[in-house]
Amino acid sequence: MSTRFITFEGGEGAGKSTQLRLLAERLELRGVRAIATREPGGPPAAEFLRGVLLDGTQDFAPLTEMMLHFAARAEHVTRTIQPALAAGAWVLSDRFFDSTEAYQVYGQGGDPASYAALKTLISPHPDLTLMLVVSPEVAAAREAARGRAADRYDRMGEDFRRRVTEGFLAIAAANPARCVVVNGDGGAEDVAARIFDVVAARFL
Secondary structure (H helix, E strand, C coil): CCCCEEEEECCCCCCHHHHHHHHHHHHHHCCCCEEEEECCCCCHHHHHHHHHHHCCCCCCCHHHHHHHHHHHHHHHHHHHHHHHHHCCCEEEEECCHHHHHHHHHHHCCCCHHHHHHHHCCCCCCCCEEEEEECCHHHHHHHHHHHCCCCCCCHHHCHHHHHHHHHHHHHHHHHCCCCEEEEECCCCHHHHHHHHHHHHHHHHC
16 A cells, blocks of 8 residues: 555644544554654754744744744654655644645735745645634634643734635645545544545545
8 A cells, every 4th residue: 555645734723633643543443554743843853943933932034934834844854754654654744834835825924936936845745635624613612622822823813813714725725636625613533534534535
């Protein structure tokens, strides 16, 4: 069976981490070894850059912020994603380059041409991207239940969140062969069943 690279995208509270974990469990039951990872993050250098990007103590120029995300991504691809795929594992990532486009381009008004140029430096690209979309009420309830301290993106406000969500939907519409939009408002197991159906139909 061929290895696959699957990414989970969506705004905060969309359920990406939960659904990634549930998909990994279902794949393991089918005998598929799946590696779970995240962005920004993964290997130590990328996790260091995650802290720099999220702690809110620095005010980056838009291009600087975009390049820092891609620097973390380059480490992630080189040290985590490519080796896992070469070893025969599937890779499931909580965010990838679509998040940079949604957050930095659509959300913050970054330069689309700069994003497109940086994207060409990254390989592989995902085989499948699951875009999780939830209502603002569900997202807010999930975030409150997590009790996580707000990071700098959380503090950017509702207009920013709306632009990010619109960005994810625009990305999905522009890439229908790769992206599948999933309504994440339901119970975790119901959403997981729908996601597994998508994955199984394509790859199993």
